[in-house]
Amino acid sequence: MKNTIQIQDTEFELFLENDQICKKIRLMAIQLDLDYESRCPVFIGVLNGSFIFMADLLKEINTVCEVGFIRVSSYAGTSSTGSVKEIFGLPDDLRNRDVILVEDIVDSGTTLEHILQEVRKQNPASLAVCSLLLKPAALKSKIDALEYVGFEIPNEFVVGYGLDYNGLGRNLKDIYKAKTVR
Ligand code: IMP
Numbered sequence: 001m002k003n004t005i006q007i008q009d010t011e012f013e014l015f016l017e018n019d020q021i022c023k024k025i026r027l028m029a030i031q032l033d034l035d036y037e038s039r040c041p042v043f044i045g046v047l048n049g050s051f052i053f054m055a056d057l058l059k060e061i062n063t064v065c066e067v068g069f070i071r072v073s074s075y076a077g078t079s080s081t082g083s084v085k086e087i088f089g090l091p092d093d094l095r096n097r098d099v100i101l102v103e104d105i106v107d108s109g110t111t112l113e114h115i116l117q118e119v120r121k122q123n124p125a126s127l128a129v130c131s132l133l134l135k136p137a138a139l140k141s142k143i144d145a146l147e148y149v150g151f152e153i154p155n156e157f158v159v160g161y162g163l164d165y166n167g168l169g170r171n172l173k174d175i176y177k178a179k180t181v182r
């Protein structure tokens, strides 16, 4: 793996190696298996960012479960636009289900709050969020549903392992963070 990469105008440096990510995912899966045993939860991944995390996480889950994806778009470049658009593909039969939303990263939390609001309208039996990354310093307000977090990271822009910079870099195995301009 490379220590630095260039995507368009920005240089990124290695931040979290794939091995480290996969180890964390195994721990998260053990916890989820314990918490959701025999409840047949439904995991809902938030596209596009969650696609690799979702695949790696679900392969480690032994609990019988359903898997689906939704899509929301609200982000351009390296800073949040603050506006959340429509949610596509949300199942309409979540009543009395144990729902786990799977996110790549929670930044300001705006996107997540919006999705949570929509899911709650259906009165699920329970609702939790599992995010690989969290930027605590960027979070606008505490989100109680955010029960499973892989890594808390500084308020810096990251790419790879599903995360993109202007649509690029999602395919990188490892996670890189933007080098600060000096
Ligand atoms: P929020 O609404 O500010 O929490 O933004 C959440 C969404 O913004 C995430 O699901 C990502 O798609 C995107 N995002 C936030 N921070 C980053 C980052 O550092 N790299 C890539 N995408 C990010």
Ligand code: MG
Residues within 6 Å of the ligand: 046, 047, 048, 049, 050, 103, 104, 105
């Ligand atoms: Mg996302």
